[in-house]
Amino acid sequence: MSSSLTAADSIRSQQTTVFTVLFAISLVHLLNDTVQSVVPAIFPIVQESLHFSFSQIGLIAFAMNITASLLQPFIGLYTDKRPLPYLLPVGVMFSLIGVVVLALAGSFAQMIIAVILIGIGSSVLHPESSRVAYLAAGPRRGLAQSIFQLGGNFGQSLAPILTALIFVPLGQFGIIWFTFAAAAALVVQTIVAKWYKNHIVNRPKAARTIRSSRPLSPKIMILSMTILIMLLFSKFVYLASMTGYYAFFLKDHFNLTTERSQLFIFALLAAGTLGGFVGGPLSDRFGRRNMIWFSILGTAPFSMVLPYANELFSAILCICIGFILLSGFSVIVVYGQELLPGKVGMVSGLFFGVAFGLGGIGSAILGAMADHFGLTFVIQICAYLPLIGLLAAFLPTDKQLKITVEPAESALSS
Structure with a gap:
């Protein structure tokens, strides 16, 4: 792979899609x-084993996610002006x-x-790797972001299987085996950093992205960003309810074992992996x-029925929910990048x-x-969160986002 990630590729990537790079960062995202x-x-x-309450479990998830939430936008904003390729392996x-600390943790504080x-590592990976996806995308930005997101969605879908197997x-000490995944990611990120x-170094510096003759007003852009964040709220708080608590719900309602209840979460996330992959190319085609x-x-009809379904129907609904719900995140990222051209890192960091954080x-x-x-x-109250998707009606159309690009890339590094 390293022989493929050359300077010549970096020049060609301005007009073509560099799949070697995209699949490399997708692999790292997976790991x-x-x-x-x-x-x-x-x-x-x-x-x-450690006698944690649901509140403590929620705080552990909060600590990891809020760390990444606070750091990612600042990392993206800084590297928009001063790219730091070798920050990728550092993350x-x-x-x-x-991972090592998690495997050995014996108390709430150590957890x-x-x-x-782990949150710090993710805060570096997502905005910077999303920028690499943008650089390697050529004209196929939706597809490129979906390939990058494919790895992340597939990695997340493995969680229930990891629990069972x-x-x-x-x-808990079985976590130590995941040091091999982190070590593999370190090697691949070093190679990607060299391409980056x-x-x-080899990219022409002449041109900048230029707005069309009828740019969006600041008021519309602020409103659009607010709507996108509200949509992310509905998506990821609902997803948190499913990945964090739905397995407990299944154990209580259907008297399932931990292993069997985790299979429902795997079905949701595995379907989401497929949905996330097709979402980007479909957005390139249909907007x-x-x-x-x-x-x-589109998730709402299925989510509102789920709390009242029997065991078999619940499995089918989880598949439908996962596929539809996770088909749109990569699209939201690309939409935001096109809404604020020249701010790829900031938009990616903000949305991730x-x-x-949510x-x-x-x-x-x-x-x-x-x-x-x-x-x-x-579970019942969270089922209504996808109805927030109605706000998408107030977003600018794709035609309103069109920008004129001269024969070089936008100002990714001043």
Whole structure:
């Protein structure tokens, strides 16, 4: 792979899609999110072994996600002006250390330290790797972001399987095996960082992205960004309710084992992996706003039925929800990048950061609600969150986002 990531590729990537780079960062995203998915995957284990409450479980998820949420936008904003290619492997090092601490943690405080380290690693990976996807995309930005997101979605979908196959029989210390995933990600990120550096050095510097003759007003841009963040709120708080608490709901309602209940979460996330992959290319074909609308509002009929379904129908609904809900995140990222051209890192960092932050805040609040009102109430009330997708009607159309680009890239590095 390293021979493919050359300076010549970096020049050609301005007009063509560099798939070697895209699949490399997708692989790293897979490895990173597999490590990250370990945290919610061990919740059923540590709840019993370390006697954690639902509130403590929510706070652990909150600590990891809020770390990434706060750091990502600032990292993206800084590297928009001063790209730092070798920050990519440095971020993986934080995740590697976090995995070791997580495997050995014997207290709530140690768990918090471990997940903060993993959160720091994710805060570097997402905005910078998303920028690499943008650089390697050529004219196919939706497809490029979907390839990058494919790895992350697949890594997240492995969490329930990891619980069933590793953490139930081996316990918390089984996490130590994921140091191999982090080490592999470190190697690949070093290779990607070399391509990224060569791309910056060899890229022509002449032109900038130029707005069309009828640019969007600041008021519309602020409103659009607010709507996009609200859509992310509906998407990721609902997802937090499913990945963090739906397995407990299934165990209570259908008397399922931990292993069997995790298979429902795997079905949701595996379907989401496929949905996330097809969402980007479909947005290239049918429009970003249409795909955003479908991915959130289209989830609502299935989510509202889920709390009342029987076991078999619940599995089918999880597949439908996962496919539709996760088909739109990469599209939202690309839509934001086109809404604010020249701010690729900031937009990517902001949206990934908001996703992490909302997931963390949602987990903490939902955990407290579960302790006080019960799991059934949490699952039932969260089922209505996808209705926020109605706000997509107020986003500018794809034609309104069109920009004129001269024969070089936007100002990714001044």
